Amino acid sequence: xxxxxxxxxxxxxxxxxxxxxxxxxxxxxxxxxxxxxxxxxxxxxxxxxxxxxxxxxxxxxxxxxxxxxxxxxxxxxxxxxxxxxxxxxxxxxxxxxxxxxxxxxxxxxxxxxxxxxxxxxxxxxxxxxxxxxxxxxxxxxxxxxxxxxxxxxxxxxxxxxxxxxxxxxxxxxxxxxxxxxxxxxxxxxxxxxxxxxxxxxxxxxxxxxxxxxxxxxxxxxxxxxxxxxxxxxxxxxxxxxxxxxxxxxxxxxxxxxxxxxxxxxxxxxxxxxxxxxxxxxxxxxxxxxxxxxxxxxxxxxxxxxxxxxxxxxxxxxxxxxxxxxxxxxxxxxxxxxxxxxxxxxxxxxxxxxxxxxxxxxxxxxxxxxxxxxxxxxxxxxxxxxxxxxxxxxxxxxxxxxxxxxxxxxxxxxxxxxxxxxxxxxxxxxxxxxxxxxxxxxxxxxxxxxxxxxxxxxxxxxxxxxxxxxxxxxxxxxxxxxxxxxxxxxxxxxxxxxxxxxxxxxxxxxxxxxxxxxxxxxxxxxxxxxxxxxxxxxxxxxxxxxxxxxxxxxxxxxxxxxxxxxxxxxxxxxxxxxxxxxxxxxxxxxxxxxxxxxxxxxxxxxxxxxxxxxxxxxxxxxxxxxxxxxxxxxxxxxxxxxxxxxxxxxxxxxxxxxxxxxxxxxxxxxxxxxxxxxxxxxxxxxxxxxxxxxxxxxxxxxxxx
Numbered sequence: 001x002x003x004x005x006x007x008x009x010x011x012x013x014x015x016x017x018x019x020x021x022x023x024x025x026x027x028x029x030x031x032x033x034x035x036x037x038x039x040x041x042x043x044x045x046x047x048x049x050x051x052x053x054x055x056x057x058x059x060x061x062x063x064x065x066x067x068x069x070x071x072x073x074x075x076x077x078x079x080x081x082x083x084x085x086x087x088x089x090x091x092x093x094x095x096x097x098x099x100x101x102x103x104x105x106x107x108x109x110x111x112x113x114x115x116x117x118x119x120x121x122x123x124x125x126x127x128x129x130x131x132x133x134x135x136x137x138x139x140x141x142x143x144x145x146x147x148x149x150x151x152x153x154x155x156x157x158x159x160x161x162x163x164x165x166x167x168x169x170x171x172x173x174x175x176x177x178x179x180x181x182x183x184x185x186x187x188x189x190x191x192x193x194x195x196x197x198x199x200x201x202x203x204x205x206x207x208x209x210x211x212x213x214x215x216x217x218x219x220x221x222x223x224x225x226x227x228x229x230x231x232x233x234x235x236x237x238x239x240x241x242x243x244x245x246x247x248x249x250x251x252x253x254x255x256x257x258x259x260x261x262x263x264x265x266x267x268x269x270x271x272x273x274x275x276x277x278x279x280x281x282x283x284x285x286x287x288x289x290x291x292x293x294x295x296x297x298x299x300x301x302x303x304x305x306x307x308x309x310x311x312x313x314x315x316x317x318x319x320x321x322x323x324x325x326x327x328x329x330x331x332x333x334x335x336x337x338x339x340x341x342x343x344x345x346x347x348x349x350x351x352x353x354x355x356x357x358x359x360x361x362x363x364x365x366x367x368x369x370x371x372x373x374x375x376x377x378x379x380x381x382x383x384x385x386x387x388x389x390x391x392x393x394x395x396x397x398x399x400x401x402x403x404x405x406x407x408x409x410x411x412x413x414x415x416x417x418x419x420x421x422x423x424x425x426x427x428x429x430x431x432x433x434x435x436x437x438x439x440x441x442x443x444x445x446x447x448x449x450x451x452x453x454x455x456x457x458x459x460x461x462x463x464x465x466x467x468x469x470x471x472x473x474x475x476x477x478x479x480x481x482x483x484x485x486x487x488x489x490x491x492x493x494x495x496x497x498x499x500x501x502x503x504x505x506x507x508x509x510x511x512x513x514x515x516x517x518x519x520x521x522x523x524x525x526x527x528x529x530x531x532x533x534x535x536x537x538x539x540x541x542x543x544x545x546x547x548x549x550x551x552x553x554x555x556x557x558x559x560x561x562x563x564x565x566x567x568x569x570x571x572x573x574x575x576x577x578x579x580x581x582x583x584x585x586x587x588x589x590x591x592x593x594x595x596x597x598x599x600x601x602x603x604x605x606x607x608x609x610x611x612x613x614x615x616x617x618x619x620x621x622x623x624x625x626x627x628x629x630x631x632x633x634x635x636x637x638x639x640x641x642x643x644x645x646x647x648x649x650x651x652x653x654x655x656x657x658x659x660x661x662x663x664x665x666x667x668x669x670x671x672x673x674x675x676x677x678x679x680x681x682x683x684x685x686x687x688x689x690x691x692x693x694x695x696x697x698x699x700x701x702x703x704x
Contacts, residue, residue, distance in 0.1 A: 005574070005702045006633060006666045010068045013061040015655035024590065025611040029624070031587065033652040042214050045171035045641045048673070059640070059651065062669040066635075069666050073695035073704065080493050080691040085684060086431035087489035095411055095424045097399070098122055099391035102159060113682030114138025117153040117164075119181075135181050136164055142682075146674035149681040151196035155181060156204035157254050161226075163198035163207055170675040171641040172196070173212055178226065191230050197247065202254040202274045208236065210246055216595035216643040218246050221259055223277070237270060237281055243598035251297040252347075252393040255321075258295060264479060265602045267292045271324070285326040290602075297321070297393075298346035298368075304329065305344045305353070311335035312514045316344055316353065333366075340513045343387065348394045350416045354387045356482070359454050359505070359512055361385040363400060365416045376414065376421075380404045382442045382456045384484035399424075403487035405440040405458035405501075408433060429489060437461055438495065442485070445504070445531070445538030451519075453531045454505040454512070455538060456485040460495050470574070470701035471500040471545035473536055477508030477528035478557035479603060480517040490690055497703060500544045504535035506561075522605055523616055529564040536572050548574050551697040555579030556645055559636075563622025563653060566631055575633040575665075575700025577693050580642055584649040585621035586614070595643045623649070626656045630663030635696045637689070639675045647671055668696075 017032035036055055038044050044051050070077075093107030102119040105126065109116065117136040124131045135153060142148035151165030151174045162181050165174040174196035178187040191198075195210040195218040206225045210218040219242070222233040237259050239246045247260040257272040259281055266289050270281035284302075285293060293306035301318045308317075308326070316333035319325070333341070333353065342361075344353040351366045362377040363385060376385075386401040396417045403409040408427035414420070439461050444452040463469050472494055476483050483503050491501045505511035508520025508528040520528040532552075539545050550573050554562045559581020566576050582588070589607050592598055605613030618624055634657065636650040654669040661667065670692070675681065698704055 005699055005704070006069060006664075009666055010065060012065050012658055012666070013058065014658065015058055015651075022587075022590070024607065025614050027614070027618075029586075029618075031652075033655045034587075036651045036655070037646070037648040041646065042216075045216070045643060046169065046173060048169065048640055051640070059647070059669075059671045059673070062651070062654065063671060063673075066668040066670045069668055070692065070695065070699075073692075073699055076698065076704065077688075077691045077695045080694050081684075081687055083431070083493045084490050084687045084690065087429045087433070087492065088683070089428040089430055092428065093118075093126060095399075096120055096126055097388075097391045099155075100159060104155065104391070108683070109139065112139045113684055114142050114148065115150060117162075133181075135162060135184070136179065141166065147681050153179075154198055154200065156200045157202050158204050161187075161200075161204060163200065165194065165196045165198065167196070169641050170639055170672075170681070172216065172643050176209060178207075187226065189224065189226060189228075191224060191233075195247070197249075199248050199250045199257055201257070201277055206277070208248045208257055208272075210248055215242075215593055217242060217599075219244075221246055221248050236272070241598075242592070243601060245599055252391070253297055253299070255297060260294075261287070262292070263599045263602050265290045265292065267294065269293065269295055282324075284324045294343075295324075296344055296346045298351070299348070303332070303344060303346045303351060305341060307514070313337060313339055314341040314514070316341065316351070338513050340510055342510075345387070345389045345398075347390065347396075347398070347416075349396065352387070352389070352398065352416070354385065356510070356513070361484075363387055367416075374419065376400065378402060378404075380407070380440070382440060382454075382485035383407070384486035403427070405456060405485050405487060406435045406438040408435075408487050408489075427487065433489075433492070440485070443538060443542060445535040447507075447527070447534045448530045449527070451507070451527075451531075453507075453535055453538075455535045456503045456505065457500060457539075457544065458491070458495060458502075459500045459544070460498070463495075463498055463500065465543045467540070467543050467546040468549075469498055469500050469545055470549045470551065470697075470703060471502060471539055472551045472553055472697055473502045473504060473532075473539065474553045474558075475504040475506055475528075475532045475535070475561050476554060476556075476558040477504075477506040477520055477532070477561055479508075480510040480514070482509045482511045490687075490694075494694055494697065497698065499697075499701070500539070502535070502539060502544070504532050506531035506535065508557075521603055523612075525604065525616075526564075526620055528561060529568060529620065532561055532565055533569050533572065536569075547572055549701060551575040551577065551700050553577040553579075553693070553697070555581070555637075557582050559583060559645070559650075560585060560622060564620055564625075566634065567622060567625045567627065570629060570631050573632045574702070575635070575697060577635050577637075577696060578650065579637045579693070580639060580645045581622075581636055581650050581653065582645045583622040583653040586617050586624055588646075588649070589617060594646070623653050623656060626653070626660050628660050628662055631657055631661040631665060631667065632663075633665040633668075633696070633700045635668045635670070635693065637693075638669070638671045640671055640673050641675070 018035045020034040090110040094105040096103030096105035106115045147170045153164045155162045162179045176191035178189045199208045211220045219239045221237040224233045249258045259270040261268040268287035269284045295302045315335040317329040319328045339357045342354045366373045383404040388399040411425040413422040441457040510517045559578040562578040563583040607614035638647045638650040658667045
């Protein structure tokens with residue numbers, strides 16, 4: 001049995017119980033581990049040193065226990081890390097994107113953890129070091145910091161200055177700096193507590209950014225004039241509704257600044273004309289609940305991707321730049337049920353969009369003059385496409401990427417007029433990779449209500465399909481996010497050890513259209529969980545694995561999935577990996593001071609106002625449904641300064657699991673005391689975390 005795969009375990013920490021009761025809608029719940037939530041969490045995110053000593057001691061004890069429980073995998077972790085690092089071209093570089101007199105790109109140096117931003121002359125050779133100018137050295141900027149994540153570098157229209165941002169706590173409060181791109185020195189301007197975005201005004205003398213409040217909500221847009229103090233920045237827009245987030249963006253033509261207001265199902269856009277930046281933003285269309293729209297500029301028109309008027313899988317309309325209101329919207333790409341339009345871009349002579357039809361992506365190109373359309377698609381059973389577009393409006397050449405679970409990523413330039421496809425780069429795997437050694441499949445799992453759930457699979461050609469193979473089954477299933485069937489060098493370390501690696505494309509994502517998303521949210525959330533269990537059963541039925549040989553993995557909202565299936569069918573799994581898991585769903589959705597709570601209500605429901613939402617959420621919330629039963633081995637991972645899924649969610653969940661499980665399999669928690677939601681920030685530091693997860697999977701499956 002799985003529990004025997006973890007022997008000679010030390011004594012596990014047991015969190016003290018301090019019961020706290022909460023009564024809503026006449027229903028009282030008791031939370032014995034509520035004390036793990038720091039009362040000063042807002043301040044602690046900015047200064048982790050002030051964390052309550054008792055909480056810190058408990059988290060450190062959990063980390064020590066996890067290390068002891070996994071001590072016999074140290075050699076395996078090192079081997080996994082070496083394998084995964086060996087598949088990375090350490091001095092890799094992107095193919096620079098042309099923009100004006102230059103081409104901009106990112107790269108790494110051998111041994112480096114952080115990206116370097118660079119540029120070369122427009123038609124220069126990226127391999128010619130004599131013409132390559134480093135604009136931002138991430139390794140240098142990160143020196144002496146336990147955590148460091150770059151938010152990017154955005155150059156001004158005249159290519160003289162660049163806005164760059166960084167987070168050095170993991171709490172996603174970004175600092176903005178302005179760099180002279182010719183000299184490499186930073187100006188005195190420093191903007192604190194931002195969302196990480198900075199959008200230049202066309203004259204290069206000011207820029208726009210979002211400020212994040214103490215509850216970590218981006219609710220304000222400011223304009224900063226170079227050389228002035230942040231305290232004098234002009235407030236351009238403030239969103240009063242705590243359920244909405246605010247973002248700011250620019251256009252290829254530098255004619256407008258877009259202010260985007262959105263939650264998970266509703267959006268609204270305000271415009272600032274480049275020649276009237278001192279005027280109030282202009283509203284495009286008043287927000288309507290469950291109506292989304294997104295603009296891209298097309299010269300004298302805006303092209304708008306929207307689900308208005310019942311276009312569930314979205315359509316594209318156009319409207320005059322001079323009068324963009326909804327009364328002037330004219331349909332140019334109609335809604336087709338089952339064809340989900342994911343995003344769109346406009347260039348001088350072409351309109352393009354990325355869509356998903358029949359579960360597979362394709363890029364559609366339309367000639368704006370003739371209306372003629374053609375598609376970019378591939379023939380594999382399962383694959384992923386990425387649309388990068390271009391940095392210039394007046395171009396016929398766009399960029400896209402392609403990969404599958406067996407095919408390394410390929411980057412192409414595509415001429416929309418001639419339909420010529422130019423391969424720019426194939427992902428280099430230095431340690432070697434032969435696609436013919438692997439098999440990719442897609443099966444359909446029959447869900448409890450008869451729906452068919454796609455499952456993408458990759459395995460080594462020598463892996464027996466007689467049920468003896470272990471399987472790692474990954475799932476997410478929320479926010480309409482689709483997990484692509486793309487190439488991953490990391491999972492090869494499992495596949496090469498005889499694992500079947502599978503991705504369950506469950507409801508809650510948009511894998512099969514917008515309806516697939518709707519059927520996995522709010523009062524249909526449990527479909528996400530039963531779809532995942534159906535996927536596991538289908539893998540068993542078709543001989544890919546067997547009951548008790550599956551390790552389930554998911555993170556964030558996918559961590560909620562992990563907690564739910566652990567409660568519902570623990571016997572299916574030998575192990576569960578839950579990264580930054582959203583498991584204390586009901587308590588979090590009842591706390592409207594937390595960063596994501598009000599904007600999350602359209603996804604999960606509002607249990608404060610609605611008893612029906614409260615009762616339904618309570619029926620599946622993983623923390624609230626931990627019971628006295630034998631649970632499989634569980635590895636939960638958290639980040640101390642995570643503003644999205646706070647550290648106390650996995651900490652409380654593990655404490656309750658360990659208290660109530662009737663089995664002997666270990667319940668492990670690792671809290672990264674120097675990171676947030678994304679885990680370690682360096683590219684090799686992150687591999688160390690993955691090596692731990694995979695070592696746990698191998699051990700849980702009895703393959704150590």
